Amino acid sequence: MKTPLAASDPRSRHRLIALIAALVAIVVLAGIGVYGLLTGPPTSDRDPDHDGGTPSGPAVTTPGEPTPTWTPRLPEVEASDDPETFAGNVATALFAWDTASGLMPLDYSSVVLAVGDPSGAEQAGLASDVAAYLPSRDAWLELRQYATAQHLTIDNLFVPEAWGEAVEQAQPGQLAPGTVAYTIEGTRHRTGTWNDEQVTSEHAVAFTVFIVCGPTYDTCRLLRLSQLDNPLR
Structure with a gap:
């Protein structure tokens, strides 16, 4: 003869699994939220050591870099025959x-x-x-x-x-x-x-x-x- 506990055991296990899955999902989402707060919004990757010359596009900065308030301009070596x-x-x-x-x-x-x-x-x-x-x-x-x-x-x-x-x-x-x-x-x-x-x-x-x-x-x-x-x- 089965006891009430034994009879409800499969359903109890299903509820327990569902509860664990929900908790895992919450933990994962919370982890992602904390990570997002720590790292900030994603930024485009850029190799700052590019192959020289005046950049053709706008300057790209990463967090912590001062943002230029003007268009970057390189110096020039003025030509002369003297x-x-x-x-x-x-x-x-x-x-x-x-x-x-x-x-x-x-x-x-x-x-x-x-x-x-x-x-x-x-x-x-x-x-x-x-x-x-x-x-x-x-x-x-x-x-x-x-x-x-x-x-x-x-x-x-x-x-x-x-x-x-x-x-x-x-x-x-x-x-x-x-x-x-x-x-x-x-x-x-x-x-x-x-x-x-x-x-x-x-x-x-x-x-x-x-x-x-x-x-x-x-x-x-x-x-x-x-x-x-x-x-x-």
């Missing part, structure tokens, strides 16, 4: 960047590489030179938190004596006609925001740019850069 003028233009563009622009170091390096020797003979070396003047990707993202920007003021620009000695010792045909070096001495200025206050810093810098102008080219082109703070004298 060696001293061109050397100054290169130096100014090389040190001009803004982490709050939404751009990345590769964008800024592309500006300088665009005026490199069109023969391509020094392009790989020049790319390495320029990269050494810019913050790494990780350092850039760190500086972006403080909206750090930089520019250069040139205090002195001259052809170093060591370059004259190098020209004298060069083998025939080793240097293209119009090749010259200029050493730039200046001040690097940085600005940023710390605890909602504007902060600034200044640092003396010196470096040498190696360029080639006429008669090899109608306008001057950049060959290489010395190490920062290790210029020709």
Whole structure:
């Protein structure tokens, strides 16, 4: 003879399973809700280290990045057939960047590489030179938190004596006609925001740019850069 408990056992198990399933669903939904509150709305994936050049679309930001209030604009190296003028233009563009622009170091390096020797003979070396003047990707993202920007003021620009000695010792045909070096001495200025206050810093810098102008080219082109703070004298 079956007891009332035994008779209702299948239905009890069904109700118990249904109750457990409902509880699991509630827990899952609650978990999703909490996760959504912690992570915020989904954002589009973007590789910030794209292949250089001026972005064709609007800047994309991720949570924590300052949103640009203007259209990001890269500096330019103004063309010139005057060696001293061109050397100054290169130096100014090389040190001009803004982490709050939404751009990345590769964008800024592309500006300088665009005026490199069109023969391509020094392009790989020049790319390495320029990269050494810019913050790494990780350092850039760190500086972006403080909206750090930089520019250069040139205090002195001259052809170093060591370059004259190098020209004298060069083998025939080793240097293209119009090749010259200029050493730039200046001040690097940085600005940023710390605890909602504007902060600034200044640092003396010196470096040498190696360029080639006429008669090899109608306008001057950049060959290489010395190490920062290790210029020709």
